[in-house]
Amino acid sequence: MSGGNETVGELGEFGLIAAVTSRMPATEAVLLGPGDDAAVVRAADGRVVATTDLLIEGRHFRRDWSGALDVGHKAAAQNLADVAAMGAVPTALLVGLGAPADLPVAWAEELADGLREECALVGATVAGGDVVASPTVVISVTALGDLQGRAPVRRDGARPGDVVAVCGRLGWAAAGLAVLSRGFRSPRVLVEAHRRPQPPYAAGPQAAELGAHAMCDVSDGLVQDLGHIAAASGVAVDLDPDALEVPAPFRDVGNALGVDPLRWLLAGGEDHALAAAFGPQVALPEGWRVVGRVLEGAGVRVGGRDVGELSDLLGTGGFDHFR
Amino acid sequence: MSGGNETVGELGEFGLIAAVTSRMPATEAVLLGPGDDAAVVRAADGRVVATTDLLIEGRHFRRDWSGALDVGHKAAAQNLADVAAMGAVPTALLVGLGAPADLPVAWAEELADGLREECALVGATVAGGDVVASPTVVISVTALGDLQGRAPVRRDGARPGDVVAVCGRLGWAAAGLAVLSRGFRSPRVLVEAHRRPQPPYAAGPQAAELGAHAMCDVSDGLVQDLGHIAAASGVAVDLDPDALEVPAPFRDVGNALGVDPLRWLLAGGEDHALAAAFGPQVALPEGWRVVGRVLEGAGVRVGGRDVGELSDLLGTGGFDHFR
Numbered sequence: 001m002s003g004g005n006e007t008v009g010e011l012g013e014f015g016l017i018a019a020v021t022s023r024m025p026a027t028e029a030v031l032l033g034p035g036d037d038a039a040v041v042r043a044a045d046g047r048v049v050a051t052t053d054l055l056i057e058g059r060h061f062r063r064d065w066s067g068a069l070d071v072g073h074k075a076a077a078q079n080l081a082d083v084a085a086m087g088a089v090p091t092a093l094l095v096g097l098g099a100p101a102d103l104p105v106a107w108a109e110e111l112a113d114g115l116r117e118e119c120a121l122v123g124a125t126v127a128g129g130d131v132v133a134s135p136t137v138v139i140s141v142t143a144l145g146d147l148q149g150r151a152p153v154r155r156d157g158a159r160p161g162d163v164v165a166v167c168g169r170l171g172w173a174a175a176g177l178a179v180l181s182r183g184f185r186s187p188r189v190l191v192e193a194h195r196r197p198q199p200p201y202a203a204g205p206q207a208a209e210l211g212a213h214a215m216c217d218v219s220d221g222l223v224q225d226l227g228h229i230a231a232a233s234g235v236a237v238d239l240d241p242d243a244l245e246v247p248a249p250f251r252d253v254g255n256a257l258g259v260d261p262l263r264w265l266l267a268g269g270e271d272h273a274l275a276a277a278f279g280p281q282v283a284l285p286e287g288w289r290v291v292g293r294v295l296e297g298a299g300v301r302v303g304g305r306d307v308g309e310l311s312d313l314l315g316t317g318g319f320d321h322f323r
Numbered sequence: 324m325s326g327g328n329e330t331v332g333e334l335g336e337f338g339l340i341a342a343v344t345s346r347m348p349a350t351e352a353v354l355l356g357p358g359d360d361a362a363v364v365r366a367a368d369g370r371v372v373a374t375t376d377l378l379i380e381g382r383h384f385r386r387d388w389s390g391a392l393d394v395g396h397k398a399a400a401q402n403l404a405d406v407a408a409m410g411a412v413p414t415a416l417l418v419g420l421g422a423p424a425d426l427p428v429a430w431a432e433e434l435a436d437g438l439r440e441e442c443a444l445v446g447a448t449v450a451g452g453d454v455v456a457s458p459t460v461v462i463s464v465t466a467l468g469d470l471q472g473r474a475p476v477r478r479d480g481a482r483p484g485d486v487v488a489v490c491g492r493l494g495w496a497a498a499g500l501a502v503l504s505r506g507f508r509s510p511r512v513l514v515e516a517h518r519r520p521q522p523p524y525a526a527g528p529q530a531a532e533l534g535a536h537a538m539c540d541v542s543d544g545l546v547q548d549l550g551h552i553a554a555a556s557g558v559a560v561d562l563d564p565d566a567l568e569v570p571a572p573f574r575d576v577g578n579a580l581g582v583d584p585l586r587w588l589l590a591g592g593e594d595h596a597l598a599a600a601f602g603p604q605v606a607l608p609e610g611w612r613v614v615g616r617v618l619e620g621a622g623v624r625v626g627g628r629d630v631g632e633l634s635d636l637l638g639t640g641g642f643d644h645f646r
Binding site (some may be wrong): 032033035036037038039040041042043044045046047048049050051052053054055056058059060082083084086089092094095096097098130132133134135136138140142143145148152155215216217218231236245258298 | 335339348354355358359360361362363364365366367368369370371372374375376377378379380382383404405408409410415417418419420421450451452453455456457458459461463465467468470471475479539540555
């Protein structure tokens with residue numbers, strides 16, 4: 001552990017790499033970890049699932065709203081959830097950190113701790129990375145995963161007659177962000193949900209085993225992400241608003257902020273729930289709840305109403321990074 | 324192709340993703356490309372080589388010094404070279420782009436073209452990525468590769484008695500950067516070397532087949548990168564300065580700028596040559612040249628002199644991102 005006041009500029013690139021990589025455990029899947037030109041990761045079934053995200057300070061996190069530990073958890077979670085959404089089990093992360101020279105070493109170390117702890121939930125670890133100087137904090141995360149012999153669950157396999165089911169929380173992170181944006185720090189359960197999502201990792205491979213026809217993680221909002229499944233599959237999705245239970249903490253906050261909580265449920269991203277289309281005969285295990293069905297047609301409807309009619313409720317209808 | 328004046332903010336996130344991914348060819352190794360939660364890439368021998376880099380505008384490239392096509396080539400090259408330095412063949416890239424809303428779409432498209440063209444040199448393609456808003460241009464690249472059944476060539480296997488050999492250019496990118504930094508735009512061959520490195524990709528798997536004991540790519544400077552091999556292997560490396568031929572364009576530029584060209588050869592990074600330690604009996608193929616030998620001891624020497632004695636020549640002795 002470095003002293004609390006040392007900066008990454010004082011420690012230098014190689015000291016920082018050593019401080020961060022020393023915090024990462026070895027795992028059976030990582031055959032060669034940090035310290036060489038590249039890592040070597042087991043890909044037991046002859047394929048590797050791979051996904052990458054960029055997180056930019058001020059856009060995806062604020063250091064005054066989230067601690068480094070939370071940022072590490074969140075950066076790992078959003079990529080591990082993408083792996084799970086293919087029906088795969090994550091094996092390793094690669095992480096790039098762009099840091100101003102005056103960033104405290106302790107911040108980078110806590111970031112590494114958050115990445116490690118989130119990885120540990122699925123048995124993965126950080127296998128490699130890069131550290132560079134940057135005017136603001138930038139974090140890139142690549143997650144790798146193992147399909148364990150299963151076919152990947154893509155977005156384009158939903159069929160009319162399927163049920164649409166969700167596992168994991170919807171709208172909690174968005175409600176927490178709304179709270180923080182108005183200058184509040186509570187309800188704590190919502191603020192924590194924004195800082196640190198809780199994706200249902202095991203439900204991804206589980207859905208694949210159950211023969212899910214299509215799946216994605218809910219990163220941009222349920223309506224928008226199901227819109228991707230609908231478009232890729234050439235079908236329509238009709239959501240049942242009565243099936244979307246409004247969590248208790250949403251009501252008071254919605255009243256206080258003048259927001260219909262249904263908006264967070266339908267358009268709130270970043271909880272990284274899993275949404276999947278299953279054949280109607282599939283007996284869904286605990287944790288999955290049916291929220292709609294797949295029909296002939298195109299687009300996403302809510303209780304039979306076109307999303308366009310709900311634009312007041314949904315705002316922009318989801319997240320566009322440039323808007 | 325988009326109009327020359329459209330910005331990524333006007334086109335939006337999903338339009339930009341479509342514009343960029345439409346430029347990427349399908350390959351046999353990419354089983355599922357862009358458009359889902361994650362890509363699926365063939366990893367035929369049950370392992371995957373993986374490496375990642377972050378490039379920050381103003382630090383790793385300048386838009387007034389390098390065109391987007393060059394930046395794409397360079398971003399791909401530095402990661403593909405890391406894969407080659409393990410003895411592997413690259414299969415796919417994942418690319419994150421952080422872009423200001425006023426970035427011309429044409430810049431992003433040319434970046435994608437550069438990535439595609441550099442990947443094509445090794446039969447790889449871009450399998451996935453992420454696009455986000457950022458105050459400055461940020462590019463993250465992750466490269467994946469296939470060891471084709473070979474053992475990875477690590478940094479820690481050099482043995483006393485080995486020869487040290489290099490394949491590829493040394494110091495050209497550094498000389499080109501020195502030229503640009505002084506406000507010049509020629510000699511063109513050096514400026515081009517800075518903008519677009521030419522790593523000897525095929526020499527990586529070749530060295531592995533020849534039984535190289537250790538290998539790395541020269542990204543931070545020959546002395547510094549061989550220092551990593553020396554430290555990891557618990558040996559010393561003695562470079563023969565007479566074996567380092569000073570390229571013709573270096574002499575005039577060195578005179579004009581008051582720089583000993585040997586500095587670029589010994590401490591200049593970013594050409595992504597490959598440096599490797601081979602047993603003394605190995606017959607090195609064309610392209611590889613012996614530049615030193617491995618001895619008992621520690622550290623890197625040049626003609627028997629300790630690197631510390633050469634600090635005037637070497638400057639800081641290599642590259643630290645925070646210094």
